[in-house]
Each structure stands twice: as structure tokens, then as C-alpha cells.
Amino acid sequence: MRATLWRLGIVRGLTWGLGGTGGAMAATMLVRAALGLGAWNSGPVTAVGSLVGILFYLWGLGAFKGWGRWALGRPEEEHPCQPPWTRYFSYATNHKTIGVQYMVTSLLVLLVAGIYQLIARLETSQPGIQFLSLDTYNSLMSLHGIMMLGGVLLGISGMINYLVPLMLGARDMAFPRLNALSFWVTPPAVVLFLLSLPAGGFDTGWTAYPPLSIRGPLGMQFMLLAFYLMGWSSILGSINFLTTIIKMRAPGMGLFRMPIFVWATLATAILQLIFTQFVATAFLMVLLERLLGLGFFNPERGGNALLFQHLFWFYSHPAVYIFVLPGLGVISEVVPVFSRKPLFGYRAVALSSLGIAVGGTMVWGHHMFAAGIEEWLRVPFMVTTLLVAVPTGVKVFSWLATMWMSRIHLDTPMLFALTSIAVFLIGGITGVPNGIIPVDLYIHDTYWVVAHFHHTLFGGFVFPAMAAIYFWFPKFTGRRLNEGWGKLHWALMTAGFFITYEPMFWLGLNGMRRRVADYDPALGLGTMNIVVTIGGYLIALAMLLFFINLMGSAWRGALAPGNPWRSRTLEWQLPSPPPEENFPTTPRVVGPPYGYGIPGSVHAVVAPAGGAGEKEERWRTAPI
Amino acid sequence: MNPRRHALRVTALTALASALLVALFLKTSLTPLPASAQAEPIDRLLRLMFAIGGVILALCLVLLVYNVLAFRHRPGQPEEGPPQEGHTPLEVLWSLVPLALVLFLAVEGALALRDITQAPPGEELEVRVTAFQWAWRFEYPQYGITPGELRLPVDRPVLFRLTSRDVVHSFWVPEFRVKQDAVPGMEKVLRVTPTKVGSYKAWCAELCGLAHTLMQAPVRVVEPEGFERWVKEQRR
Numbered sequence: 001m002r003a004t005l006w007r008l009g010i011v012r013g014l015t016w017g018l019g020g021t022g023g024a025m026a027a028t029m030l031v032r033a034a035l036g037l038g039a040w041n042s043g044p045v046t047a048v049g050s051l052v053g054i055l056f057y058l059w060g061l062g063a064f065k066g067w068g069r070w071a072l073g074r075p076e077e078e079h080p081c082q083p084p085w086t087r088y089f090s091y092a093t094n095h096k097t098i099g100v101q102y103m104v105t106s107l108l109v110l111l112v113a114g115i116y117q118l119i120a121r122l123e124t125s126q127p128g129i130q131f132l133s134l135d136t137y138n139s140l141m142s143l144h145g146i147m148m149l150g151g152v153l154l155g156i157s158g159m160i161n162y163l164v165p166l167m168l169g170a171r172d173m174a175f176p177r178l179n180a181l182s183f184w185v186t187p188p189a190v191v192l193f194l195l196s197l198p199a200g201g202f203d204t205g206w207t208a209y210p211p212l213s214i215r216g217p218l219g220m221q222f223m224l225l226a227f228y229l230m231g232w233s234s235i236l237g238s239i240n241f242l243t244t245i246i247k248m249r250a251p252g253m254g255l256f257r258m259p260i261f262v263w264a265t266l267a268t269a270i271l272q273l274i275f276t277q278f279v280a281t282a283f284l285m286v287l288l289e290r291l292l293g294l295g296f297f298n299p300e301r302g303g304n305a306l307l308f309q310h311l312f313w314f315y316s317h318p319a320v321y322i323f324v325l326p327g328l329g330v331i332s333e334v335v336p337v338f339s340r341k342p343l344f345g346y347r348a349v350a351l352s353s354l355g356i357a358v359g360g361t362m363v364w365g366h367h368m369f370a371a372g373i374e375e376w377l378r379v380p381f382m383v384t385t386l387l388v389a390v391p392t393g394v395k396v397f398s399w400l401a402t403m404w405m406s407r408i409h410l411d412t413p414m415l416f417a418l419t420s421i422a423v424f425l426i427g428g429i430t431g432v433p434n435g436i437i438p439v440d441l442y443i444h445d446t447y448w449v450v451a452h453f454h455h456t457l458f459g460g461f462v463f464p465a466m467a468a469i470y471f472w473f474p475k476f477t478g479r480r481l482n483e484g485w486g487k488l489h490w491a492l493m494t495a496g497f498f499i500t501y502e503p504m505f506w507l508g509l510n511g512m513r514r515r516v517a518d519y520d521p522a523l524g525l526g527t528m529n530i531v532v533t534i535g536g537y538l539i540a541l542a543m544l545l546f547f548i549n550l551m552g553s554a555w556r557g558a559l560a561p562g563n564p565w566r567s568r569t570l571e572w573q574l575p576s577p578p579p580e581e582n583f584p585t586t587p588r589v590v591g592p593p594y595g596y597g598i599p600g601s602v603h604a605v606v607a608p609a610g611g612a613g614e615k616e617e618r619w620r621t622a623p624i
Numbered sequence: 625m626n627p628r629r630h631a632l633r634v635t636a637l638t639a640l641a642s643a644l645l646v647a648l649f650l651k652t653s654l655t656p657l658p659a660s661a662q663a664e665p666i667d668r669l670l671r672l673m674f675a676i677g678g679v680i681l682a683l684c685l686v687l688l689v690y691n692v693l694a695f696r697h698r699p700g701q702p703e704e705g706p707p708q709e710g711h712t713p714l715e716v717l718w719s720l721v722p723l724a725l726v727l728f729l730a731v732e733g734a735l736a737l738r739d740i741t742q743a744p745p746g747e748e749l750e751v752r753v754t755a756f757q758w759a760w761r762f763e764y765p766q767y768g769i770t771p772g773e774l775r776l777p778v779d780r781p782v783l784f785r786l787t788s789r790d791v792v793h794s795f796w797v798p799e800f801r802v803k804q805d806a807v808p809g810m811e812k813v814l815r816v817t818p819t820k821v822g823s824y825k826a827w828c829a830e831l832c833g834l835a836h837t838l839m840q841a842p843v844r845v846v847e848p849e850g851f852e853r854w855v856k857e858q859r860r
Binding site: 348403511 | 652666715718726734792798801
């Protein structure tokens with residue numbers, strides 16, 4: 001048993017990581033003492049400790065072993081036989097393993113972030129300070145925001161990792177080792193997120209605007225480092241996604257035969273690759289200002305406080321599309337299957353993802369209308385912002401047209417897709433007033449904005465992720481989720497969502513500022529805030545049912561056939577769960593992915609094992 | 625049933641739902657009653673968007689619900705739906721109509737922005753606002769006074785010059801509608817013409833640390849004579 005434990009990458013990584021952190025902290029303190037600075041200063045000591053610790057952790061995990069052997073020209077190491085579950089705790093390179101690692105981590109992070117806000121929400125149910133200190137409220141609310149976004153990034157990486165190679169007919173991602181690295185830098189990020197609260201939390205919200213973030217306690221530094229690591233993961237992941245989509249498609253899989261989820265991944269990965277560096281830079285600059293006293297954002301030392309906001313929103317607006325495009329891709333996968341009709345306007349839907357991505361790069365300034373962006377930049381940003389509504393509308397109308405005159409089956413994935421469409425639609429429409437400058441000057445920083453972006457993120461990520469889990473769970477596990485529990489989960493969560501978030505629009509219009517623990521009783525907002533809290537706890541109850549269903553069904557759910565939903569895309573043409581190297585022979589793609597009802601239409605031909613031809617040379621994955 | 629009958633029904637239901645939704649939205653009171661000249665164009669734009677957004681929301685929600693109710697697969701029906709892959713004129717239409725709508729709103733927005741930000745003829749009352757954790761400091765350079773509260777004469781244009789001593793704050797009186805961040809190291813301006821005598825509160829709208837939630841200052845809009853009297857008292 002001990003030998004098995006030590007063979008688990010995570011145990012070795014943790015041991016090395018803790019050792020490295022401790023050693024580096026001790027060394028830093030010695031150096032500080034030698035320089036006469038006073039041994040303990042929490043900021044620099046923990047910063048050096050965590051950075052060195054992460055390198056040691058990766059070393060212990062075995063992240064550099066493969067590359068090291070490759071660089072030295074040594075043969076690859078043979079893996080001793082291990083029980084299959086150990087791969088999930090090791091530096092495994094199979095895209096399906098990594099997909100599961102990502103998805104499970106994502107659910108855990110989202111769960112913690114949700115619990116934080118459930119506590120903070122109780123406090124806001126009524127005017128006055130109920131039971132939380134202002135400090136605790138600010139920290140919980142801020143951590144809720146940044147951890148949710150971290151969880152969403154992990155979630156989309158999980159879905160993309162598991163599904164895209166299967167959908168493309170590939171054996172794995174283009175760079176399996178890089179893929180493992182992009183997952184394994186995230187557990188330290190999660191640990192840092194979790195340590196933030198005991199280290200004093202932070203009171204800036206997820207946006208970390210300086211000069212406030214320069215003054216924050218140690219928890220601030222942990223959050224900045226954690227998101228910095230998430231950024232690494234995001235950039236490394238996107239390189240893999242792009243290369244895989246461009247180079248690893250099965251023969252016949254032209255761009256316009258790719259499932260929409262792959263198109264969405266393409267658009268998301270382009271945004272991740274180009275824009276993540278900006279938020280990383282911004283956070284790094286705050287860290288350097290905190291640790292080394294550089295004056296980037298401090299006007300007294302020649303800095304500019306608004307500079308951060310530009311750098312931050314360069315990324316963080318495109319990031320919104322990074323978060324929602326894969327989810328919208330899921331809706332485009334689910335709707336045709338359960339409508340038994342081709343996706344209406346396939347090409348327009350495919351290109352609209354790129355349209356949203358391109359348009360989304362030119363709109364960051366709309367987050368700064370009230371911050372005092374240059375006068376002559378306001379109107380151009382208003383126009384670009386509003387233009388994003390057009391490709392978004394194309395998607396919604398196309399889904400509705402797909403269902404028109406179709407034969408709809410209301411299984412749980414479809415129910416979640418329907419809720420997603422309604423919620424995302426409201427999120428889109430309520431974003432327009434935020435884009436119109438004069439109105440935004442009123443509703444900016446109010447609950448209107450909170451309601452708006454929770455609609456886009458629930459409609460563009462959370463509900464589609466639920467649809468995805470109910471849809472692909474049989475593929476992941478070979479078992480089906482319980483439909484009865486699933487439908488109850490859907491009903492509760494949909495009701496809970498609308499009860500929570502529709503009143504927030506009203507609250508915002510009536511003067512409720514966002515990110516406050518307390519509000520003026522004279523505004524008369526108490527009743528509606530109680531409704532919001534009740535709705536929030538309904539969502540929590542629905543999530544509880546979901547987790548029970550997830551674990552129960554993974555344990556002893558009904559066995560699923562390879563293709564329970566009669567879908568045409570490639571991942572469903574395999575047994576569930578798919579074999580280690582996916583396809584026994586390279587599939588051939590011969591038609592559109594959603595040819596439901598078209599006589600004689602076939603998406604792909606998958607030859608059985610031992611059939612025509614050997615594995616082709618082009619399947620070889622790079623040693624990276 | 626043929627598609628034409630379905631389309632007719634959807635149109636009728638959309639008309640009904642639009643009427644209901646728009647009426648509901650327009651009836652929804654904005655309880656911070658408008659109290660500035662800037663509030664009028666903003667509230668008008670908001671109502672315009674409630675009307676347009678209400679119709680689009682109604683159309684899509686009606687279609688969504690109608691699809692589910694009318695087109696559920698029933699036993700005995702063929703398994704697969706009709707193989708319709710697209711309809712180019714329709715796709716062009718639903719790209720162009722939203723495009724026209726958002727461009728129209730952009731023009732309306734730009735015109736309203738000009739209205740609420742342009743300098744009025746004549747002299748404005750200047751108020752320097754300095755934000756700091758977690759309070760406001762007001763200064764009237766034309767009168768040389770630094771009172772503990774913000775007092776404004778009704779119907780006289782005010783030019784706020786905002787800055788911050790520490791972190792980013794945001795100056796917001798909900799009844800005036802407009803807000804502007806106060807950024808350290810910079811001076812930002814905000815124009816407001818109060819139009820209703822009364823007591824209001826200026827809140828900080830940008831998260832500024834521990835006591836952000838409590839950061840506020842009383843605002844009183846008074847008759848011009850009362851304002852002059854108050855200024856004299858402050859000078860003493």
C-alpha cells in the first residue's frame with residue numbers, strides 16, 4: 001500500500017512541494033535576517049515559498065521526467081502496472097483522464113465558491129449587519145467571484161479535453177505532456193485560493209483594482225498568485241486545443257464538418273492564447289508593486305491607477321466569451337440531437353462563435369464608462385459592444401429554428417439546454433442597457449449588473465455544463481444518470497435561478513449597489529432581498545440533488561449503451577467509456593455532423609478493430 | 625398542421641406576450657425618483673430599451689415554449705424531423721434586424737450622452753469632491769467654503785470635479801442617475817443639474833475596502849435663496 005501511495009504523483013508532488021515551500025521560506029528568512037531586514041515579512045517570504053514550492057511540486061509529480069528523458073535522448077520510462085484509479089492522481093497524459101481530472105476539480109472549486117456566497121447572501125437578506133463582519137463579507141464575496149471564474153475555466157478545459165479529440169476522431173491531444181502540465185499547475189492554484197481566506201482574505205472583489213489591491217492583506221497575494229497560475233494553465237491548454245483542432249482532424253473532417261462544440265473551442269482557444277497574458281501581466285504588476293514597491297499604479301510615484309483597469313479588461317472582457325462560448329457550443333450539440341433535426345444554419349452558427357470572439361476583443365472599454373475613460377473613446381466602445389449582440393442573436397434564433405417543426409424529446413440534457421437558452425437570452429438583452437453609456441452611468445455597479453452577468457454565466461456556462469454532464473455522463477462512465485432525479489434537479493434549479501436573479505434587476509434599478517453587506521433601509525429593498533436569498537438556497541438544494549445523483553449513478557447507475565441518445569457525432573460511435581486510444585482505426589468523415597432526417601446522410605465511418613489499415617503515422621503524438 | 629398555422633399562432637401569442645411584458649416593465653417603478661436634468665434622457669432611454677427588449681424577449685420565449693409544446697415527439701410519428709438545414713433569407717433577416725436595432729440604440733445613446741455631458745451656457749456651480757476611505761470631502765472654490773455636507777441650489781448646473789486621496793471610489797446619487805469614479809491622481813468631471821428640492825444621499829458605488837458599504841454623505845437640494853443663506857453661514 002505504501003509503495004502504491006508513493007507511486008501516486010499527487011503524493012510525491014505534495015511532499016516535494018511542501019518541502020520546497022518550507023525550504024524556500026526558511027532560506028528567504030535567512031537572507032532577510034542576514035541583510036538586516038528582519039526575518040519575517042509575510043509577503044515576500046510566502047511569495048518565494050509558494051513559487052519555489054510549485055516548482056518542487058511539479059518536479060516531484062514527475063512533470064519534467066518525460067521531457068528530461070527526451071532531451072537526454074533516453075528511452076521513455078516503462079509504466080509499471082497500477083490499479084486504474086491511480087491514474088487520476090498521477091501525471092497521466094491521456095486526454096480523457098485529464099478531462100476527468102479537470103471536471104472533478106472544477107466541480108469542487110465551484111462548490112466551495114458557491115458555499116462562500118451562500119454564507120454572504122444570508123448577510124444581505126436584510127438591511128443592517130446581521131452576523132458577518134464587513135471584512136468577512138468582503139472576503140467571501142470576493143472569493144466567490146474569483147473562484148467561480150477559476151472553476152469555470154477548469155470546467156471548460158475539462159469538457160474540451162475529454163470531448164474535442166473524440167469529436168475530431170483523434171487518438172489524443174496534440175501535446176499530451178503539455179496537456180498534463182496545464183492541468184497540474186491548477187491544484188496549487190486551488191490550494192492558494194483556499195488559503196486566501198485564512199490569510200486574511202481580500203476586499204477588492206474579483207477585479208482586484210489597485211490601489212486597493214496594493215493595500216490588501218496576504219490573502220490578496222494568494223489570490224493574485226492563484227489566478228496567475230490559472231492563466232498559465234489557460235495559455236498552455238489553448239496551445240493544445242488549437243494545434244489539435246488544426247492538425248489532428250480525421251480524414252474528411254473539413255472545418256465545416258466539425259461539431260459546433262469544436263468551433264466554439266477554436267474561438268475560445270484563440271481568445272485564451274491571445275488575451276490571458278494581459279490579466280497575468282496586470283496581476284504580476286500588482287504583485288511586484290506589493291512585494292518590491294514598484295509604482296506602476298501609484299500616482300504619487302508616477303503610476304496610473306486606470307492603467308490596471310485597461311490591462312485587466314483587455315483580458316477579462318474576452319474572458320467572458322472564453323467562459324460562455326464552449327457552453328453555447330454544448331447547446332448547439334444538444335438541441336439537434338433531441339430535436340432530431342439538423343442544426344439550423346450550421347455555417348452561421350459556426351462562424352458566429354468566431355464573430356463573437358473577434359467582436360469581443362474590441363469592447364473592453366465598456367467596463368470603464370463610469371471610471372472616466374477618454375471622452376472620445378466612449379461612443380466607439382458603445383457601438384462595438386452593441387454589435388456583439390448580432391452574432392449572439394444568430395445563435396439564439398438558430399436554436400429556436402432548429403426546434404421549429406421538429407420532434408422534441410425532453411430528456412434531462414434537453415431540459416437544461418432549454419433553460420440555458422432562456423437564461424442566456426435574458427442575459428443578452430439585459431446587457432444592452434449596460435452598453436448604452438448614459439444608462440450604464442445609472443446601472444453600473446448596481447445589482448442590475450450582478451443579475452445581468454449571472455444570467456450570461458448561468459446561461460452560457462452553468463446550465464449548459466449541467467446539460468453536458470447529463471448528456472455525456474454515459475460516455476464518461478458507461479452508466480446513465482438517474483432521469484427522475486435529473487428532472488427534479490432541473491426543475492428546482494430552473495425555478496431557483498429565476499427566483500434568485502430576476503428580482504436583482506429590480507433591486508439594481510431601485511438603487512441597490514453591488515458588493516455591499518448592508519444597504520439603506522429607506523430604499524425598501526428588504527422583501528425582495530429575502531426572495532433572492534430563498535432562490536439562492538433553492539439552487540443550493542438542486543445542486544445537492546445533483547451531487548447525490550452524480551455519485552449514486554457513477555456507483556450503480558443503469559448501464560448505458562454506446563450511443564443512448566442516437567447522436568451522430570464521433571464520440572458516440574465508440575463504446576462507453578471509450579478505449580484508451582479512442583478509435584481502433586482512423587475514422588473517415590463523410591458528411592455533416594447533424595444530418596438528422598436527411599436521407600442517406602452519414603457523419604463518419606468508424607471501422608471496427610482489426611479492420612482496414614493500421615494506425616496511421618499522422619496519429620503519432622509529439623513528444624511534447 | 626401546416627407551418628403557416630403555427631407561424632400565425634406564434635405571431636398572435638408574441639403580440640400578446642409583448643404587450644404584457646412591456647406593460648409590466650414600464651409599470652415597474654424606478655423608486656429613486658428622478659431629481660436631475662440628466663435623469664430625464666436616461667429614464668427615457670431605459671424605457672425605450674424596455675419596449676424593444678420586451679418585444680424581442682417575448683418573441684423568443686414564446687417560440688421556445690411553443691416549440692416544446694407543439695413539436696414534442698409523439699408515439700407513431702416518424703423518428704426524425706424534417707431535414708431543413710437552413711434558410712438563407714431568414715438568416716440574413718435575423719442578422720440585419722438586430723443590427724439595425726442596435727445601431728438605432730447606439731445613435732440614441734450617443735445623442736443622450738451629448739445631452740447629459742455638455743456644458744450649459746453660463747457659469748456652473750463648481751464643487752470639488754475628494755473621496756477617501758470612507759467618506760467624502762466637499763469644497764466650493766467659488767465661495768471658498770469646505771462644508772461637512774453637500775448642499776446644492778435647485779435648477780443650477782453643477783460641475784463636480786472628483787478625485788480621490790487613496791483608492792478608487794465612485795460618486796453616485798441614485799436620484800441624479802449619473803455616477804463617476806473618483807480616481808487617485810486624476811481629476812474627473814461630472815455634470816448634474818438638480819431639479820427637485822429634497823434630501824438625498826451620495827453613495828460610494830465602487831468597492832473601496834472595509835467600510836465601502838457604509839460610505840455615504842447627505843445631499844440637500846434647496847431653493848437658491850436658502851443656498852445663498854447657507855453659504856453665508858458657512859463663511860462665518
